[in-house]
Amino acid sequence: MDVDVVQDALDANDLAKAQEWLNRHAPHEVAAELQRLDPVPTAVAFRLLDKDQALEVFEELDPHSQQTILEGLRDEAFYDLVESLEPDDRARVVQEAPAKIAHRVLAGLSPAERQMTAALLGYPEGSVGRYMTPEMVVLRRGLTAAAALDVVRAEGRDAETIYVLPLVDDHRRLVGVTTLRELVLSAADTVVDMISEEAPRAQATDDAESAARLMQEANLLALIVVDSEERVVGLLTIDDAVELIEAADTEDVARQAGASPLRGHYLTASVLQVARSRATWLLLLLVAATLTVNVLQYFEDTLARVTALALFVPLLIGTGGNAGAQSATAVVRALAVGEVRGRDVFRVVWRESRVGLGLGLVLAVLALAIGALLVEWRVAATLAGSLVAICVWASVVGAVMPLLARRLGIDPAVISAPLVTTLVDATGLIIYFTMAHLILPL
Amino acid sequence: MDVDVVQDALDANDLAKAQEWLNRHAPHEVAAELQRLDPVPTAVAFRLLDKDQALEVFEELDPHSQQTILEGLRDEAFYDLVESLEPDDRARVVQEAPAKIAHRVLAGLSPAERQMTAALLGYPEGSVGRYMTPEMVVLRRGLTAAAALDVVRAEGRDAETIYVLPLVDDHRRLVGVTTLRELVLSAADTVVDMISEEAPRAQATDDAESAARLMQEANLLALIVVDSEERVVGLLTIDDAVELIEAADTEDVARQAGASPLRGHYLTASVLQVARSRATWLLLLLVAATLTVNVLQYFEDTLARVTALALFVPLLIGTGGNAGAQSATAVVRALAVGEVRGRDVFRVVWRESRVGLGLGLVLAVLALAIGALLVEWRVAATLAGSLVAICVWASVVGAVMPLLARRLGIDPAVISAPLVTTLVDATGLIIYFTMAHLILPL
Numbered sequence: 001m002d003v004d005v006v007q008d009a010l011d012a013n014d015l016a017k018a019q020e021w022l023n024r025h026a027p028h029e030v031a032a033e034l035q036r037l038d039p040v041p042t043a044v045a046f047r048l049l050d051k052d053q054a055l056e057v058f059e060e061l062d063p064h065s066q067q068t069i070l071e072g073l074r075d076e077a078f079y080d081l082v083e084s085l086e087p088d089d090r091a092r093v094v095q096e097a098p099a100k101i102a103h104r105v106l107a108g109l110s111p112a113e114r115q116m117t118a119a120l121l122g123y124p125e126g127s128v129g130r131y132m133t134p135e136m137v138v139l140r141r142g143l144t145a146a147a148a149l150d151v152v153r154a155e156g157r158d159a160e161t162i163y164v165l166p167l168v169d170d171h172r173r174l175v176g177v178t179t180l181r182e183l184v185l186s187a188a189d190t191v192v193d194m195i196s197e198e199a200p201r202a203q204a205t206d207d208a209e210s211a212a213r214l215m216q217e218a219n220l221l222a223l224i225v226v227d228s229e230e231r232v233v234g235l236l237t238i239d240d241a242v243e244l245i246e247a248a249d250t251e252d253v254a255r256q257a258g259a260s261p262l263r264g265h266y267l268t269a270s271v272l273q274v275a276r277s278r279a280t281w282l283l284l285l286l287v288a289a290t291l292t293v294n295v296l297q298y299f300e301d302t303l304a305r306v307t308a309l310a311l312f313v314p315l316l317i318g319t320g321g322n323a324g325a326q327s328a329t330a331v332v333r334a335l336a337v338g339e340v341r342g343r344d345v346f347r348v349v350w351r352e353s354r355v356g357l358g359l360g361l362v363l364a365v366l367a368l369a370i371g372a373l374l375v376e377w378r379v380a381a382t383l384a385g386s387l388v389a390i391c392v393w394a395s396v397v398g399a400v401m402p403l404l405a406r407r408l409g410i411d412p413a414v415i416s417a418p419l420v421t422t423l424v425d426a427t428g429l430i431i432y433f434t435m436a437h438l439i440l441p442l
Numbered sequence: 443m444d445v446d447v448v449q450d451a452l453d454a455n456d457l458a459k460a461q462e463w464l465n466r467h468a469p470h471e472v473a474a475e476l477q478r479l480d481p482v483p484t485a486v487a488f489r490l491l492d493k494d495q496a497l498e499v500f501e502e503l504d505p506h507s508q509q510t511i512l513e514g515l516r517d518e519a520f521y522d523l524v525e526s527l528e529p530d531d532r533a534r535v536v537q538e539a540p541a542k543i544a545h546r547v548l549a550g551l552s553p554a555e556r557q558m559t560a561a562l563l564g565y566p567e568g569s570v571g572r573y574m575t576p577e578m579v580v581l582r583r584g585l586t587a588a589a590a591l592d593v594v595r596a597e598g599r600d601a602e603t604i605y606v607l608p609l610v611d612d613h614r615r616l617v618g619v620t621t622l623r624e625l626v627l628s629a630a631d632t633v634v635d636m637i638s639e640e641a642p643r644a645q646a647t648d649d650a651e652s653a654a655r656l657m658q659e660a661n662l663l664a665l666i667v668v669d670s671e672e673r674v675v676g677l678l679t680i681d682d683a684v685e686l687i688e689a690a691d692t693e694d695v696a697r698q699a700g701a702s703p704l705r706g707h708y709l710t711a712s713v714l715q716v717a718r719s720r721a722t723w724l725l726l727l728l729v730a731a732t733l734t735v736n737v738l739q740y741f742e743d744t745l746a747r748v749t750a751l752a753l754f755v756p757l758l759i760g761t762g763g764n765a766g767a768q769s770a771t772a773v774v775r776a777l778a779v780g781e782v783r784g785r786d787v788f789r790v791v792w793r794e795s796r797v798g799l800g801l802g803l804v805l806a807v808l809a810l811a812i813g814a815l816l817v818e819w820r821v822a823a824t825l826a827g828s829l830v831a832i833c834v835w836a837s838v839v840g841a842v843m844p845l846l847a848r849r850l851g852i853d854p855a856v857i858s859a860p861l862v863t864t865l866v867d868a869t870g871l872i873i874y875f876t877m878a879h880l881i882l883p884l
Contacts, residue, residue, distance in 0.1 A: 026660055027660075163623070180623070181598070181605070184595060184622065184626070185595060217474070218468060238663070249691050250779065253695065257698075258768060259768045266773070267781060274772075274793065275797045275800040278801060279801055282804075286808060287808075289756065293757055296752065296756070297816070307745070311739060313756060314731065315732065315735055317756055318734070322860040323720070325859060326699045326700060326720045326860075328699070329699030331708070339477070339707055340709060344709065358714070359721055362724075363724060363728055366729075367728065370732055421760065421763065421863075422764075426756075
């Protein structure tokens with residue numbers, strides 16, 4: 001579907017056509033379309049949805065679009081929608097929304113629903129507690145499979161998932177986990193303790209992204225969430241975990257390019273928002289880049305005497321930047337997926353210095369050939385020698401910086417390619433002119 | 443766990459300690475440890491695992507480590523392991539392994555298992571067919587919920603999942619889908635057709651990554667896979683989908699830094715492999731960077747007359763590169779997650795030119811201040827003016843290139859930050875010297 005059906009239908013004022021499309025497609029497809037629209041058409045399109053479809057589409061939208069829609073709804077529709085949301089989705093709406101809307105959401109809820117939402121909001125931002133669902137089926141240990149199935153049948157309609165079933169003792173403390181699969185496939189008189197396993201768990205205050213990555217590695221459909229006394233308080237389901245991981249990856253990607261993560265959709269975020277997400281780093285990097293000006297000023301005499309040296313400055317620092325970006329990106333990703341840990345510094349340095357040396361030697365041969373065609377051989381030799389040194393240096397610096405960041409408790413993803421490039425630029429120039437002094441008669 | 447327990451125990455020849463650790467931890471944790479080891483200790487550690495643990499750990503390993511282990515196993519252990527694998531995992535082992543091992547795997551299988559594996563291998567590489575499991579429970583339409591549950595109980599033990607249950611007609615053609623949740627929660631005499639929904643599906647020959655992203659967006663635990671006649675042939679489960687997405691993201695991240703994706707683990711891939719994954723792009727970019735040499739040669743006279751201009755070359759092209767990398771990365775990611783489509787070119791250009799203008803103006807003010815301190819005001823003005831033009835140009839080029847790539851059927855992720863940076867370098871210099879000719883008395 002590479003055509004903006006809804007946009008086109010709305011532009012043509014053909015509401016019937018838009019309505020037909022919106023109610024005939026899957027919620028995630030409708031959500032993807034709505035997120036591409038400007039605020040007014042978004043609100044119009046949302047009101048064309050049938051009630052059930054509207055709820056499902058709303059849950060698929062990003063927080064930015066959810067707010068746009070809530071702002072546009074009149075009281076009755078507003079409360080209807082908010083009351084029907086799952087508690088964890090509702091908590092996230094409240095968390096992201098401006099105070100006025102958040103207040104309106106909480107005020108419109110039944111006492112029971114308000115309590116559930118407020119409980120989730122009590123956990124720190126970015127914690128598992130904010131993303132878990134409290135709506136699950138918990139089994140007492142000692143039940144037979146048949147009795148457990150009866151519990152599932154009695155309580156399952158309201159649960160977000162019934163596939164993962166925590167087993168608890170009399171104090172609601174977690175003692176194990178079983179699955180609907182085991183319950184259904186086991187003989188009716190099997191005691192659930194016999195078909196339970198040790199349960200991976202997360203504390204409600206744990207970091208949500210780490211919990212999501214744990215689920216991914218351990219192939220869990222839901223992770224049991226406990227409080228500080230090991231009592232079961234919720235489940236983190238795989239759909240929320242996958243979303244958490246995708247959001248974290250998108251943030252890492254933005255940071256890797258030296259930009260803050262953009263909240264909301266690329267096409268509908270305001271130009272000011274986009275510019276702001278990039279401006280801080282660009283400014284900092286510009287200031288850092290003045291180092292290169294200082295270095296060049298320092299070597300101004302050398303440059304004046306051998307003007308041919310100036311020709312290769314962009315090529316040389318560009319290559320250094322590229323090599324540094326490659327190794328930085330590889331290490332940041334390896335850290336994110338858990339292949340490398342903070343204590344691996346020396347192993348990584350040893351690897352990257354050999355990789356850098358290999359790359360530098362290959363590039364030097366090519367550069368020597370190119371340089372010899374354009375300038376005298378000693379300048380070409382300076383270029384080639386500098387390339388080797390700069391490749392080693394850039395590969396090591398690019399790899400070590402994210403590791404140091406992790407050790408200092410900073411997100412390694414802030415060690416962006418542009419940051420590495422900028423730092424390698426200035427040091428690369430020093431290497432280049434030092435090499436020139438060694439090789440050329442200066 | 444930030445200590446290499448296994449490595450340390452093996453180094454100390456304390457096999458008992460290693461064995462105890464290996465069998466007490468979850469399979470994904472053991473796999474993460476094994477992947478960090480060199481080939482010989484990997485094989486030793488693997489043989490210390492209990493049989494069931496060994497199987498589960500093996501399934502969690504990346505293809506590279508799987509091969510290392512298979513190569514080290516003697517016949518009996520080899521066939522035991524291979525026969526116990528799920529058909530889809532086995533197909534992937536065969537697909538990645540050198541011919542000799544692949545042959546040994548297939549030869550050791552029972553005829554039924556061999557047929558299932560060969561069938562999966564019949565689908566093109568990277569297709570859904572390669573990643574799906576044929577082991578599922580399929581329901582005939584018209585059954586009651588009770589009868590359907592009996593089918594699940596009879597066939598469920600061998601199925602990879604029983605939560606998603608395709609509904610088929612007499613010719614095994616897909617007519618809908620229901621879930622174990624619905625079966626369990628519905629009255630026993632409910633006809634399954636009444637609790638079924640329209641089934642999202644993928645063709646076995648479809649691209650696996652796209653199918654995985656569809657599952658993520660639609661929050662599916664398993665996606666039904668059909669052949670060209672709509673007959674059900676398998677299920678793509680969420681754990682495989684999540685792995686597919688992670689692998690694709692890791693590839694995109696590598697490409698974004700101008701490197702080929704590294705097959706295997708960062709720490710255990712050979713130095714040669716790592717260097718090779720980066721060399722091609724570095725060489726290409728070095729050749730492209732000779733454009734900057736040509737541009738500088740063309741303007742050599744200008745440079746000789748106003749040597750102060752040379753001081754700002756690294757700063758200027760560095761900033762242009764950073765701005766280009768930011769917009770390229772944003773658009774590549776927006777394309778990957780489906781926020782932007784190929785036809786959005788004009789919308790994106792309009793956005794990015796305004797973003798670039800805003801950023802350029804802010805940077806120009808700062809640059810004017812810095813430049814005025816160091817050089818005469820006309821050079822500073824040249825720098826500031828160039829920054830504005832270069833920011834607009836870089837933001838637009840960075841954003842348009844991935845879109846063009848998509849339109850030409852090339853993976854947008856190959857439009858890496860280094861590629862954009864290198865292209866913006868040469869054009870940025872042209873802008874700079876043209877600006878110099880306009881502002882300075884040359």
